[in-house]
Amino acid sequence: MRWTNRFRYVKVVLILAAILISFISLAISHFLAKDLAKEEKLRMEVWAEAMRSLNAADEYTDLSLVLKVINENHTIPVVVLDQRDSALMWRNVNISSGTEPDSVMLVSDMGKNFKAKGNFIRINLSVADSTVEATRTDYVDVCYGVSSLLRRITVYPYVQLVVVVVFILVVLFALLVLKRAEQDRVWVGLSRETAHQLGTPISSLMAWIELLKETDVDNPILSDMENDVNRLQLVADRFSKIGSLPEVEPCSLTELVQHVVDYMRQRSPAHLRWIMSCPATDIVLPLNRPLFEWALENLVKNAVDAMGGANGCITIAVKETGGCVFVDVIDTGGGIKKQNLKHVFSPGFTTKQRGWGLGLSLTKRIIETYHHGRIWVSRSEEGVGTTIRVMLKKGGGTASFPFRHFYKWGSVAR
Template sequence: MNPYQNNQRWKFALLIFAAIIAGTSLIYTNYLVKNLSAAERTKAEVWAMSTRNIFDMPDVNDEFTTFIYAIRDSLAMPAIIADARDSIFYWKGLDTSRTNISFQNEIVMEGTPMPKYDPAYFNRQLKIMKEQHPPIIVDLYNGESWYIYYKDSALLTQLRIFPYVQLSLIAIFLVIAYTVFNSIRKSEQNQVWLGMAKEAAHQLGTPISSLMAWVELIKAKFNAEDDPLIDEMGQDVKRLEVVADRFSKIGSKPVLEPHNLYDVIKDFVNYFKIRVSDKIEFVVSGDKHVEAMLNVPLFDWVLENIMKNATNAIDSTGKIEVRIEENIVREQIFIDISDNGRGIPRSMFDAVFQPGFTTRKRGWGLGLSLTKRMVENYHNGQVFVKDSEIGKGTTFRIILKSSLVYEPAKI
């Protein structure tokens, strides 16, 4: 299992664990809400019965009346008493600024003026109560009926939204923590990349210099100035020098200069194609006159990494085509590198650029990761899998800004 797939499984496992915690919290909170809601309905029923007793038995002794009032006033849910026609004649726990009489919490006796209240406000409250709970119907001794409506107390309302607030805060904390730790991890990775690159460039420097001297000595000793084999050997030594130069540039701001893109790509393809199978055809097409700001050694490295993946994806005979196209409206240059190899599953379009991702047994999974870094960080561009189909091939797209609108990348 490659490291990327292992990391993905760990992330998936942690996501499931977080979902279990969130689900458990919601289930337990809903259980508490259900019990508290049942308790509040019981309180509402007790309040309705006590209010009915006050209304139906106005002549009972003062001690009993005081007891009934104490029971009624201890129940804190907002409530409304209405008749069958939704005419409101008593309420409690609502906004006291909506009524202008001092005895608004007293039961309305026969002959007592009806309280003055804001009809729109109380009708809205009645509608809310109807939506939250079915009414408690109380039959009076005179044959009439009361419809008692109530809504959740502030405590129950807060308890209903508490788990969502809690989970939102946890999610925000996790996002911030993940961002911070991911930034730290990337910074550490960058330091490792930088250290390895500088050390590799340093280690390669001495043997490359020696090889260059040996090649010149062979030419002089055997009078082989025009020998094609010696020339190819010299080209490979120069290539090693370019590779060492690439590693030395990692971590520092590269120098970008305007170059004819077609010429740069053509030169690299001419070098690359004689070092791979002659059964693979290379084609460079498109606009031959566009210019882009490039660091040629690093951009050659980008092309090399993508084309190596393309050649590895081709089993025997195949074709690799590089097409250059300028989008004048967007002031961008599109470079499409297509092959007719095995293809990439759509689910892996982003994964191929992750460090450590590889489908080869002996691969390190670093080529495309470096490619993305060099295109985006050093050339202020983009690279992605434009299209791919299993068994038919893959197209990578590189997007660069035209040299006329280039803005230096922030390294």
């Protein structure tokens, strides 16, 4: 709970920080771009005035300052159009190589686009100032576009926004990894401590049973006590395996399922009906039998608890298809609410008045981490029942599962 609250707080802070940084960046970029656009407009007004002065110059006019103003524009694209919107001259315009008429047409179109956006300055020409071979018009339009610097300033905040989002995603991923690592350490520590604490009383009970056997061999109670102590020894052995790489060996899945059904049937209400469905041919899988039995027992126990003491049926069905083996645990209980489906396998989640909410989380860890399988809620309907599906690769190992099976059988979690 402490980690969850902290993680949520950090997520909120990071999201708010990202929004704030993005807003400030966009605002600053907007004002900078606005100021730069005004400055470029003033520069183009000076440039247009220089062009007017150049057009009106005679042999006595000093053109050094005019030419300097015109030639200092290296960034802003400029197209000078006549009254027919035909390009007379251009500067800082990149066009593809081609014939001269095509180039003039392309530049003319570019100038028209600038003009349509309102980025133009009109220069009125008097007949006395203009030469006969120049334009034969009364005015020209100096059309200008956006400089590369202004374009970069406009795009920069969006690039920065993408960088911030990627950074926050990386941080959230790192926090999630740390959260899972801490949960793993808690699991390992709790499991090993439980196994350690159970070891001493179990050893003592085993010694007492051996002593009682020597004094009262024919007492039938001793056999039941020995079975219970062996069960405790099995539980302690299961807990001791958490956190270490379990050893797997070929195991008969049909026999294992039958053993779990027999064990849980004896400890469940007598009015429950049990159905076990397995293929005629035995399925042998590489499993760690103590851990896999534990996982299956948790699923069956949850199915029994879901019945709530009412009459019903629990079905354990084993199917084999496409190189994968499916084990379905089906109950006819109350079902799972839709809002709880995504939390079913989360540590600490439980709908029971008594319970730690660790059973299904532990089961998921055993299936997916130790046996490289998959587990999900295949079907659940309130008042009808729930189906939880386990999928294992028949050859074992870490091979990926074909997604067609995942969609074929259905999953409310997808």
